[in-house]
Amino acid sequence: MLIPKDIVEIFSYSLEEQANFPYIRRYMYLIKDKLPEIEKDREKLRKFALVGLFLTYRAFNHSGQPMTTEFDYNPPDTIYNKRLITFKEYFGETITDVEHYLSMINYTFFDFILMILRLKNISKKLYRFVIL
Numbered sequence: 001m002l003i004p005k006d007i008v009e010i011f012s013y014s015l016e017e018q019a020n021f022p023y024i025r026r027y028m029y030l031i032k033d034k035l036p037e038i039e040k041d042r043e044k045l046r047k048f049a050l051v052g053l054f055l056t057y058r059a060f061n062h063s064g065q066p067m068t069t070e071f072d073y074n075p076p077d078t079i080y081n082k083r084l085i086t087f088k089e090y091f092g093e094t095i096t097d098v099e100h101y102l103s104m105i106n107y108t109f110f111d112f113i114l115m116i117l118r119l120k121n122i123s124k125k126l127y128r129f130v131i132l
Helices: 004-011 015-020 022-040 042-051 054-063 079-091 098-104 109-116 122-131
Strands: none
Touching: 004 022, 004 042, 004 079, 015 022, 022 042, 022 122, 042 079, 042 122, 054 079, 054 098, 109 122
16 A cells, blocks of 8 residues: 555656756755655645656657546556556546646646746746645
8 A cells, every 4th residue: 555655756756857857857856855744745745746747748748648547458567657547546536638637737828838938937836836
């Protein structure tokens, strides 16, 4: 049975992920001191897990595959699928598609535009989503 510490470990970004995506490295830097607090608060833990799916969203979106927790087959053993399966099993929630996921993290098309224009910082947005 999974405990909150396991959830933090599964949904924390690896050093490789952080090296490839500087905004993920900044997010992990901002959030690291809050991890004990996150482990004790189920809603913050849920939000942390949702943000931990952000690169999963990017990977599925890039490959054209549907991002969902509802697999019709035995999914390949990847960190992305592990995170999706763990999210559903631990929190009892499903993610139906990319739009559903983005709505769960309050990420809008307007946010996307502001981040492209560098008028909004994605690392801080993800951090605030978890903590507030």
